[in-house]
Amino acid sequence: MASDNQAGTALVLLAGAVLVLLGLQGTPLRRLGSGEHSLELAALRRRQIAIEVVAEATREQPPDIAAAVAEAVEAIEPIASSPRYLGMRYELMIKQAIERVGGQVPFLNHYSGPDLGFDMTAYMPSGAVHVQAKYRSKGVISRREIDELNQRISRAPRGGFLIVTNAPLSESLKEYNKYVEEDPLSAKVVTWNGPADDDVLAAALRRSSR
Numbered sequence: 547m548a549s550d551n552q553a554g555t556a557l558v559l560l561a562g563a564v565l566v567l568l569g570l571q572g573t574p575l576r577r578l579g580s581g582e583h584s585l586e587l588a589a590l591r592r593r594q595i596a597i598e599v600v601a602e603a604t605r606e607q608p609p610d611i612a613a614a615v616a617e618a619v620e621a622i623e624p625i626a627s628s629p630r631y632l633g634m635r636y637e638l639m640i641k642q643a644i645e646r647v648g649g650q651v652p653f654l655n656h657y658s659g660p661d662l663g664f665d666m667t668a669y670m671p672s673g674a675v676h677v678q679a680k681y682r683s684k685g686v687i688s689r690r691e692i693d694e695l696n697q698r699i700s701r702a703p704r705g706g707f708l709i710v711t712n713a714p715l716s717e718s719l720k721e722y723n724k725y726v727e728e729d730p731l732s733a734k735v736v737t738w739n740g741p742a743d744d745d746v747l748a749a750a751l752r753r754s755s756r
């Protein structure tokens with residue numbers, strides 16, 4: 547549950563975003579140049595600021611406040627088509643899902659330090675699980691991506707490994723999951739697309755925790 551101080555910080559962050567975005571929307575075109583190019587630059591600038599505001603909230607605020615900030619910002623400046631935003635929102639949704647099923651996620655790794663090869667660590671009653679989110683607007687995760695990730699996480703701290711994706715698993719990845727079921731040094735893969743998949747995620751976290 548967010549503290550009064552956290553809630554106050556989030557409100558300041560959101561208020562600042564609203565003022566900046568509305569200010570940019572109202573900027574006269576003579577200040578931005580002329581023609582279609584100026585309009586594109588203004589739109590890109592608004593979108594970039596909107597994405598950065600959501601990233602800041604995701605990095606610094608509890609999941610419920612970060613989600614509220616994301617929804618409010620998106621209502622002002624639609625950014626749902628941005629691949630970066632979609633991936634960032636998916637990570638936040640996974641973080642919330644892990645906490646719904648009894649885990650704790652202190653922070654998202656790549657916002658808080660060097661790239662460790664995974665996005666977050668879920669602390670479950672049965673142990674720790676390093677989680678990598680893989681959002682796909684189309685297509686599936688390739689076996690090559692899994693192999694590359696397994697090489698990177700071999701140097702990670704103690705804990706199990708889990709890859710969570712919104713994409714369906716190919717037959718190759720289903721066979722891969724069976725092969726590495728008892729291998730603590732290889733990442734398992736699971737599909738999660740919303741609260742209806744929380745039980746699947748919870749079971750995968752239990753199996754992967756160390």
